[in-house]
Amino acid sequence: MEIIIKNFDSKKEMYAYIIDSLPIAAEESDNAISVLANASALLKLFLSDTNWAGFYLMDADMLKLGPFQGKPAVTSIAMGQGVCGTAAIERKTQVVEDVHACDNHIACDISTSSEIVVPMIHGEELIGVLDIDSRQKARFDAEDQAGLEAFVGELIKYLKR
Numbered sequence: 001m002e003i004i005i006k007n008f009d010s011k012k013e014m015y016a017y018i019i020d021s022l023p024i025a026a027e028e029s030d031n032a033i034s035v036l037a038n039a040s041a042l043l044k045l046f047l048s049d050t051n052w053a054g055f056y057l058m059d060a061d062m063l064k065l066g067p068f069q070g071k072p073a074v075t076s077i078a079m080g081q082g083v084c085g086t087a088a089i090e091r092k093t094q095v096v097e098d099v100h101a102c103d104n105h106i107a108c109d110i111s112t113s114s115e116i117v118v119p120m121i122h123g124e125e126l127i128g129v130l131d132i133d134s135r136q137k138a139r140f141d142a143e144d145q146a147g148l149e150a151f152v153g154e155l156i157k158y159l160k161r
Contacts (some may be wrong), residue, residue, distance in 0.1 A: 005045065018046055019154050026158040036159050037067035043151075044069035048131030049136045051112060055120075056084050057128035063088055066128060075107040080105035084129050089119035091126065093145050097138040108133075116140040118148045122156050130155075 003021050010013040020111040025038035036055050042050060043053040054068020063077040063084055074082075080089045082104055087094040093116045105115070112133040120127040132154055134140070 003042070003045075005126060008133065011143040014046060015143075015150060018042060018147075019151055022151075022154050029158075032159045033067060034156070039155055040067050040069045043130075043132065047132065049139055050132055050134050051131040052108070053130070055128055055130055057095075058088075058126055069129075071108065071131070074085060074106055077106065083115050083117050084091050084131050087119050088126060088128050091119050091121060093118045093149060095140050095145055097140075099133075113137045114139040116144060116148060118145075118152050118155060120159075122160050126158065127159065153155045 005025050008017065019030045019155060021042055022039070025042045026035045027038070028106065029035050040054045044050060047053065051072065052068065052070030054070065054073070055066035056063035057066040061079060063079070065073055065075045079085050083094050083096055083099070083106070086104065094115070096102050096105065096115045099112055099115050112135060114134045114137055116132050118130040120129060132140070134146070
C-alpha cells in the first residue's frame with residue numbers, strides 16, 4: 001500500500017485514511033522514534049492549515065520534545081505547564097481556539113493561533129502528547145478531536161508492540 005495525497009469529502013474520511021495509513025508509516029519498525037517521526041509527517045501532510053505537528057514524550061516527570069514537523073520548539077515542558085502540560089496532567093484533550101487568549105500557552109511560533117493537544121495513554125501509563133498548531137484561529141473542532149483521539153489510539157498499538 002502506498003500513501004497517496006488526495007482530497008477528501010469530509011474530515012471523518014480524511015482521518016480514516018490517515019489511520020489506515022499508519023501501518024505504512026510504521027513500516028514494521030519496532031523503534032518508537034521512527035514510528036513517531038513518520039506519524040508526525042503523515043499528520044502534517046494531510047492536515048491543512050497546520051504549522052506544527054509532533055509529539056512530546058514523558059521522561060521522568062517532564063514532557064520532552066519528540067519527533068515533529070515544523071519550526072524548532074521548546075524542548076522540555078513541566079506537567080501542568082502550557083497546553084501540552086495541561087493535557088498531560090489532566091489526561092484530557094485540550095482544544096484552544098485562540099492561543100493568544102490562553103494564559104498558559106507556550107509560544108514557540110508567534111504565528112500560531114490555535115492548538116489541539118491529545119494525551120497518549122496506554123493502560124494507566126502516560127506516554128506523552130500529540131500537539132498540533134495552526135495559524136488559523138479555531139482551526140480544530142470536535143471532528144478533529146475525535147479523529148486525532150482515534151489516531152492516537154491506533155498509534156499507541158505501534159509503540160507498544
